[in-house]
Amino acid sequence: xxxxxxxxxxxxxxxxxxxxxxxxxxxxxxxxxxxxxxxxxxxxxxxxxxxxxxxxxxxxxxxxxxxxxxxxxxxxxxxxxxxxxxxxxxxxxxxxxxxxxxxxxxxxxxxxxxxxxxxxxxxxxxxxxxxxxxxxxxxxxxxxxxxxxxxxxxxxxxxxxxxxxxxxxxxxxxxxxxxxxxxxxxxxxxxxxxxxxxxxxxxxxxxxxxxxxxxxxxxxxxxxxxxxxxxxxxxxxxxxxxxxxxxxxxxxxxxxxxxxxxxxxxxxxxxxxxxxxxxxxxxxxxxxxxxxxxxxxxxxxxxxxxxxxxxxxxxxxxxxxxxxxxxxxxxxxxxxxxxxxxxxxxxxxxxxxxxxxxxxxxxxxxxxxxxxxxxxxxxxxxxxxxxxxxxxxxxxxxxxxxxxxxxxxxxxxxxxxxxxxxxxxxxxxxxxxxxxxxxxxxxxxxxxxxxxxxxxxxxxxxxxxxxxxxxxxxxxxxxxxxxxxxxxxxxxxxxxxxxxxxxxxxxxxxxxxxxxxxxxxxxxxxxxxxxxxxxxxxxxxxxxxxxxxxxxxxxxxxxxxxxxxxxxxxxxxxxxxxxxxxxxxxxxxxxxxxxxxxxxxxxxxxxxxxxxxxxxxxxxxxxxxxxxxxxxxxxxxxxxxxxxxxxxxxxxxx
Amino acid sequence: xxxxxxxxxxxxxxxxxxxxxxxxxxxxxxxxxxxxxxxxxxxxxxxxxxxxxxxxxxxxxxxxxxxxxxxxxxxxxxxx
Numbered sequence: 001x002x003x004x005x006x007x008x009x010x011x012x013x014x015x016x017x018x019x020x021x022x023x024x025x026x027x028x029x030x031x032x033x034x035x036x037x038x039x040x041x042x043x044x045x046x047x048x049x050x051x052x053x054x055x056x057x058x059x060x061x062x063x064x065x066x067x068x069x070x071x072x073x074x075x076x077x078x079x080x081x082x083x084x085x086x087x088x089x090x091x092x093x094x095x096x097x098x099x100x101x102x103x104x105x106x107x108x109x110x111x112x113x114x115x116x117x118x119x120x121x122x123x124x125x126x127x128x129x130x131x132x133x134x135x136x137x138x139x140x141x142x143x144x145x146x147x148x149x150x151x152x153x154x155x156x157x158x159x160x161x162x163x164x165x166x167x168x169x170x171x172x173x174x175x176x177x178x179x180x181x182x183x184x185x186x187x188x189x190x191x192x193x194x195x196x197x198x199x200x201x202x203x204x205x206x207x208x209x210x211x212x213x214x215x216x217x218x219x220x221x222x223x224x225x226x227x228x229x230x231x232x233x234x235x236x237x238x239x240x241x242x243x244x245x246x247x248x249x250x251x252x253x254x255x256x257x258x259x260x261x262x263x264x265x266x267x268x269x270x271x272x273x274x275x276x277x278x279x280x281x282x283x284x285x286x287x288x289x290x291x292x293x294x295x296x297x298x299x300x301x302x303x304x305x306x307x308x309x310x311x312x313x314x315x316x317x318x319x320x321x322x323x324x325x326x327x328x329x330x331x332x333x334x335x336x337x338x339x340x341x342x343x344x345x346x347x348x349x350x351x352x353x354x355x356x357x358x359x360x361x362x363x364x365x366x367x368x369x370x371x372x373x374x375x376x377x378x379x380x381x382x383x384x385x386x387x388x389x390x391x392x393x394x395x396x397x398x399x400x401x402x403x404x405x406x407x408x409x410x411x412x413x414x415x416x417x418x419x420x421x422x423x424x425x426x427x428x429x430x431x432x433x434x435x436x437x438x439x440x441x442x443x444x445x446x447x448x449x450x451x452x453x454x455x456x457x458x459x460x461x462x463x464x465x466x467x468x469x470x471x472x473x474x475x476x477x478x479x480x481x482x483x484x485x486x487x488x489x490x491x492x493x494x495x496x497x498x499x500x501x502x503x504x505x506x507x508x509x510x511x512x513x514x515x516x517x518x519x520x521x522x523x524x525x526x527x528x529x530x531x532x533x534x535x536x537x538x539x540x541x542x543x544x545x546x547x548x549x550x551x552x553x554x555x556x557x558x559x560x561x562x563x564x565x566x567x568x569x570x571x572x573x574x575x576x577x578x579x580x581x582x583x584x585x586x587x588x589x590x591x592x593x594x595x596x597x598x599x600x601x602x603x604x605x606x607x608x609x610x611x612x613x614x615x616x617x618x619x620x621x622x623x624x625x626x627x628x629x630x631x632x633x634x635x636x637x638x639x640x641x642x643x644x645x646x647x648x649x650x651x652x653x654x
Numbered sequence: 655x656x657x658x659x660x661x662x663x664x665x666x667x668x669x670x671x672x673x674x675x676x677x678x679x680x681x682x683x684x685x686x687x688x689x690x691x692x693x694x695x696x697x698x699x700x701x702x703x704x705x706x707x708x709x710x711x712x713x714x715x716x717x718x719x720x721x722x723x724x725x726x727x728x729x730x731x732x733x734x
Contacts, residue, residue: 473721480673480699480725495673499698525697546696603671607695 002212003065003536004028008037009107009129011122013196014055014114018129023108029538030626033064035508036552037109038080038091043555043630045113048562052084052188053170053195055115061102061161061201062109064511068100068209068288070221071531072228072523073513075100075288077161077178083187084195085172085350085405086428086453087654089559090187095287095295098159098178099511104205116197119168121149124203134199139165141343142177142200149202160202164345166393167194171403173350174393177342181295181311182287185347187429187452188405212537220531224523228291232470233520237294238284240273242315247272249315252487253581253590254438256324258379259356260424260575263435264584271322271331280335285311291522292515298335305336313338313348319433320352321389325359326379333382337389344393353423353430354406355388358398360422366415373397406430407652420652424573427565428653429453436572437581438590440465440487442496445600448570449497451556460501462493463519471521488593494603505549551625554617557610558630563654566641567615572597614641656734657683657711663733667726673699676729685711699725706732 006028008021023037031037038060045058059081067074077099083090102110105124112122119134137145142162150156159179167174167190174190177183211217228234236244246268249255253263269275276296285295300308312318313335321327321341322334341348355377361367362377369376375384375398391399401409407428410419424431426447431454436444442462450459468475468485475485475492478499484492500518503525507514510528517523529545532538560566576595583591605612609621616638622631640646658666658679666672666679677694680686686694686705694702700721707717712731720728 476721476724477700478698480702480720480728482724491670492673494671495695498695502696543693543696550696600671603674606674 002210004033005103005106005108007107008109008111009124010111010113011129011131012114013112013116013120013131013198016131028065030548031552032506032509032548033108034062034511035078035080035091035093035505036548038062038078039552039555041111042080042082042089043559046082050082052082052087052192055196056113057082057192059112059189059192059196060109062511063099063103064509066531066535067511068103069211069217069535070289071512072224072516073287073290073292074511075290076511076513077102078508078511079176079184079189081187081189081192083452084170084191085188085653088427088453088563088565089556090189090452092175092184092186092189093508094176094178094182094184095513096159096179096182097288098161098203100288101159101203101205103209104207105203106205106207110201112196112198114196119197119199121199122201123153124201126204126206137199138168141165142345143180143343145199146180149200153202155204158202158204160200162200163190163193164343164393166344166346167191169393169395169403170194171346171393171395172405172408173347174345175347177345181342183342185349188347190345209535211535213534217531217534220527220534224527225291227522228520231520231522233467234292234522237292237515237520240277241294241296243271243273243276243313243318245315247274249434249439250585251587251589252438253584253588254435256319256433256435257584258326259324259360259422260435262584263438263581263590264588265323265328266585267328268323270328271318271334275331282309287513290513292520294515300332300335303330303332305332308336308339310339310342312342316432317341317348320349321355321385324352324356324433325385327382327385328380330382337385340386340389344389346389346393349432350405350430351389351392354402354409355385357406357410357423358402361415361419364422366418367413371398371413421574424575425454425652426450426572427453427560427569431573436576436595437593438487441490441595441600442484442493444572444576444595444597445493445497445604446501447572448597448601449604451553451560460497460504462496462500464496464500467519474521488590490596490599494600494607497604498607501553502546502549505552506545509548509552547625551627554622554625555627555630557617558622558627558634561614561616561634561637564637564641564646565651565654567613568647569651570601570615611638614638616641656732657685658729658733660733663729666729672725676725677702685709703728
């Protein structure tokens, strides 16, 4: 077999059973790998009504057929579960080297189920798989536990997936790291891993990936590496990391100032990639086989936090616990908050989202110091954010309420509709730090439609509108029109979102980084098909490849449908559709803009063949995609969703 | 070969999002079949142009112009 390792490793922590399951040709061809394999397991093995923290729940780690090869950036891994934050389908993916190492150890996927009697970690040493005691690691930050495991196993080159204290405490938005700093941030799988008493998975692989056509593979990889050299997005990401977007966001008004009350701020450059590079950048870091190297390593040199070091931050990591909570004057406070969320192992986006929602509840008088335990939640109060992050991770005081995520916290505080107005979520998950009134209407549409709730750049970001203008002719090649490269327009956006969601799904099935494709445009879909075929020796066509993305997307959408989530939940926070964008800086380009979701939604449904009433994937489409069993599952639910009793329910999470 | 009127071409050219409706139109006129319809939606505009050129609905020059200028140019070519 070429490309794939050909087997899944399943570990049941309740029984201690370790099994290796072969993956058939038909199965691999249907799902490719990574996100596809994981979504299939979650759909089939985790029922809609199961508590995500139930021992029977699964958490999956998936890699793809090109993982560990010389194709651009093939170290990624998708982590998938039933999300404890949203209660629906949840996945997230991360870079680093762990994904490639798993492949070298001989596995395409790990599925973990059950619950250990005490904290453990899994040690995968090629064929040998052990469940080892981790009681001494419990409570440790990932950077501490990583070093302790390496010393214990006597191998510095091991790659380890770990959770932090937030995961152990089942914070609903705890995340997972590998190689200490590379995070799969979203949807709260860190809490699911913690609920299983699992601290991490250490992997050592001494094998290789068999390539069907080595010469063709080297030819395509060499060609693609040359195309990266002049790529404008690659250059920006290398020089300034994803913080290169700060000044762009500020100009175009999608910089999330104070929980999206505004979209630009005169001091935004304090935290730009350009400023970061001049002041606190220690070195750049790249993931496995990456031609971009967008990773940062930060060393704070001055002020209260001098001496602190950490990997990062990314744009989406720095913005939520920075400008979103009103911190902008001293960027060191922002870098410090990013370091804290890393150490405690929490999704920076939801952390900033829930704190900024609480700050707005406080501003509007919905809560007072009585509810917060004396904390004065004024915008920009860096001291209180510094206190709150550990309180959330350890579920102490007011932090225990915020540890539930923004929507649940609103309900626990009894804030009703007013509270939810300020949570800025879709399907129970806080939106990332990008305002669709500025970043783009395609992006906003994908917020409403994302199959894991409020999504970010790794799911369905329409780069044809973000960076399409840097690549003249590209929008025409794909969409037939250059006009969609303007962010604030509805022109061409429904088809753009349909196309990009499929493209991102296949990219996640391959488990390559989306920064290498349809972010920068050095690698296009035909190139991906070319290296997939060179590795596997198979004959995937571009249509088949994109159809797999469509299949994965529909399966995930069906998971939500099974939970009675459909058309009524295809919304974005009202702030974006009702509040015109205010002016923050003189040069801002989107003053007065509101986001027109409903104009695009109907047309998007037609591309997807979703039923107009329910928003569920249509039966014809599901059968076309080989998902007949899903069509059967949904058949009895269609009328239930349209019943009066269901219509009356307000659903923020499941 | 004209497969639409100038008025229809103008209507398409004014659309905010044309891809699905143009594919449906081409299918209704039996210019493309269901498989090609699906292939175009999965692969994008360049597939549509290639297909129309292969079927000699548009010339090589019109195909090039469509790829340079976009779908407006294409729909007016389809009205010639």
